[in-house]
Amino acid sequence: MKWALLFIVAGLALVASVLVGPAGLQSDIVWNLRAPRAVLAFLVGGSLGAAGASLQALVRNPLADPFLLGLSGGAGLGAVLAIALHLPGPWALPIAAFIGALAALVLVYRLGRIGGDVLDPRILLLGGVAVGAFAAAITTAIVSLADAAELRNAFLWLWGGLSSASWDAVVLISVYIPIPLLVLLGASRPLDLLALGEEPARYLGADVEVVKRRVYIAASLLTAAAVAVSGVIGFVGLIVPHLARSTWGHRHRALIPAAFIGGGALLAIADTLARTVVAPRELPVGVVTALIGVPVFALLLRRWTVA
């Protein structure tokens, strides 16, 4: 029942995000701009939702967001470098952002294992914040030296946007995300155990170190792809897993798919709002998700602390 409802909501969100706006059904705008954009929004939102759900269990913090781990900083630096250096071609920016995110991933991972062979989720979080802040500082330095048009592009990119969506991007992402997604699904049961703490999880039979490494890398790869094609879109990876938890419980086998579909639906709706509320101009979609997300977050925080 709840699955049927979720699928209906997701379907409606997709249809609405294709149809809402001027231009009729036969129009090129609908099929070559809006349709790939809606699908891409769905896939990006889904990736962020699934990554957030798994990372919250990994770092044992129900209020963790995939971008807490420094990836947004690395991706932002990559993207701004691509803009400042005028790298040519439609793929230069996403590729540079992806490389930046991967660099941050590696750096944070190394920091997370600084105490030896064991990946410490607490240090992972702190390392993520540190790496993110460092990358943001360099990004700001570059932006401050750039000219006005570049600055505006970089700034808008950092707040997320899907206006450059194309069917090529959709195909690329659809090929890419099933692999990390399957890794997360395969780790869903040990993630249930991790909620009890590492020692109890180990005694219940989980290979804790392997699981932590796999989940961190898979969730980061999902986030890196999302940020590469759409910029930094906050709060989807934080709010959606929470809402999913309140309906699907805490079993990650069901939670991760639910967070994927829910995240996809939310971002499809948010992107539709982003391109329509101030039409013909556009808001960065990260602004919309933050405007929706922060009040929801405040409510969740309240419920969490009262409970």
Added chain:
Amino acid sequence: MTDGRGASCVVRSLRYRYAGAHRDALADVSFAVEPGEFHAVLGPNGSGKTTLVRLVLGALRPQAGSATIGDRPAHAWSRQELARIVAVVPQREDNLFPQRVRETVLLGRYPHLSMWGRERPEDHAAVQRALAACDIEQLADRGVWTLSGGEYQRVRIARALAQDPTLLVLDEPGISLDLRHEMGLFELVRSLVDTRGLGVLMITHDLNLAARFADSLLLLNEGRAIAAGTPTDVLTREVVESVFAWPVSMQTVDGRPQMVPLRQSKESV
């Protein structure tokens, strides 16, 4: 016997020293836990109890001697295989999400499930049996955050039983429980030993409860086995006074030794 049914846990001349430590955390300790036996490990803080459990569970590798479970050294088992034989109730856990009792007990079935498989009817049956054995069927649909300390401890034992283990390891299970719940817990563990043939290894501070319920005691001090055997053999006044550095008087209840700490008299201060 690779499935480890009826496996015993045997420890021989175990020695372990942590890197950088100036003395052995554990030296020359031997014992064996067979199915249907209740063993308690006693000792003051820092006496090596936790190190012993880590070695028994293969989390540490002994530098001398051996710790075997079934037919293999403890550290040679994969975590999942070991969890089908040995269930552990660690000293603390902290449940991140507000699970229901039935859900958290179902986690005990993890070692029996494949990576992609769903829980089978026999898994749910095992959960039901575990809830019944711990007498907490009426709590099955409660959230774990709403339970009292004593109830939660029973839930954790039920989760361990759902693993269908041969050996149960409990680390200070009675800590912070009131009298009724602590006695109830020891009665439960004893009945599991007697009715299910479970082997139990319990770390505890509580000399008196250990003496009342366990078949065999191991008293550690500074990493060494001071005494081992039946409660009557181990808990003599001389041994207890020297290990805990406090004057005591020994009495007998139900044929078991019970220790009463004495007030220090003015002369001995």
